[in-house]
Amino acid sequence: MPLLLLTNDDGVDAPGLRALARELERLGRVVIIAPERDNSAASHSLTMRRPLHVRELEPDIYAIDGTPADCVMIGLNKILPVRPDLVVSGINPGPNLGDDINYSGTVSAAREGTLLQIPSLAVSLGAANGEECLYAVAAGQAAELAGRVLEKGLAPDTLLNINVPNRPADQLQGVRYTRQGRRLYENAIQETFDPWGRRHYWIGGGTPRWSEQPETDVQAVLAGYVSVTPLHLDMTNHQALASLRNGRARGGEIG
Template identity: 65%
Template sequence: MKTGNKPLILVTNDDGVYAPGIRALYESVRSLGRAVIVAPEQDKSAVSHSLTMSRPLRVRRLESDVYTLDGTPTDCVIIGMNKILERRPDLIVSGINPGANLGDDISYSGTVSAAIEGTMYGIQSLAFSLGGEAPFDFTVAAGVAWKLASMALEFGLPETTLLNVNVPGLPAGEIQGIRFTRQGRRIYHDAIQETFDPWGRKHYWIGGGTVHWSGGDNTDEQALREGWISVTPIQLDLTNHAGLDYLKRNWKM
């Protein structure tokens, strides 16, 4: 695949190659260079940073720059980087996810995890999600993705850091602008529904319920709630460095 000097952009997601969100993202970043989609065949929401190692993966080419494989978003980045693209991409973009990815919950997200994997390879990576509820209109979010992708190419990201971008599910005229934020804290998570199979055995279905957030200024969740586009820099290093000092001082072994 010849790309010349134009930026090469890998596009992926967790909702699968046929999702409207990835098509909107692909169309928006194509004007910045050459965009290539490598995305899962099926919906892989909430697979987090799962990696498929127990079986081989099959790549299929659907269009000249659109590939799919029977794996996770992380698999798509690994196989895309190593086996599909001719050279290292200049940018990886993931999304656009229908539904926000905020606070602690980003840890479950396949959309964000694809950008984490890209960052591990040293590629500037951005994850895009659209808040609100179905039916989703990706027009505004695609414009935001274009703007932030072009800024990443121009100004660069902090080292070993990706951007987690959430766009409010509002008409363009009601969006306040872009705010750089920190990751919020979820107070508690989901309801669990009890359900029964045809043989009367109880099952538990995780989901539903209302998420609550802890206070604190300038979180991703607060920004979105107030009508701002939230841009959170997320790092690979998970070490609690202050906690490391605490343990060295206080845990006498």
């Protein structure tokens, strides 16, 4: 029976995590190892300045007072009896598209699994703030893709970033294999004042500005498709590398 490590960045009690666990249990044994509290936008941070505490809440469900990447690292090296066949992170109650993947704890947990040479998936739901999250739909789509990965594997050093539109199953248009787009935010820093008149800044929110480039994760989800983007651990700009080695600059820039 396959062994699956399931984590997230929203905390061990998050409804998206539990919905995904129910679907993945059709594929094998699921062990949840997740942060004990919300770690949204934690990116790939590791906790290195204090010890980490692991609590077994019930059989095959563990909470760690650390980040999503901590959970995968400790899960693989200290909790699980054998290496898992798959690492799955999610379901995040909001999309992780374009530039979001640089900040996402959901994606970073899957990246940590990939660094440890385990096939890994990150799963997010394209729900807007205040919108009811159709977790069961996203969980079903994720489980189907997880089954394919268990059967066929993934390319080396590659993880899948999956984004499911927040629609009923019969309104999904299908699956598209996409590239990373751009999703930028305007006015994402809010200026506030406390009762004593001191200025503070709050990062978050803002108005998203979507990429209009074709074949991207952003455009696929907007069109009602499940977006599956293969992300590689190698972040080298190979075109720029070739230019640097050849002593060439293009358009006034190196690259």
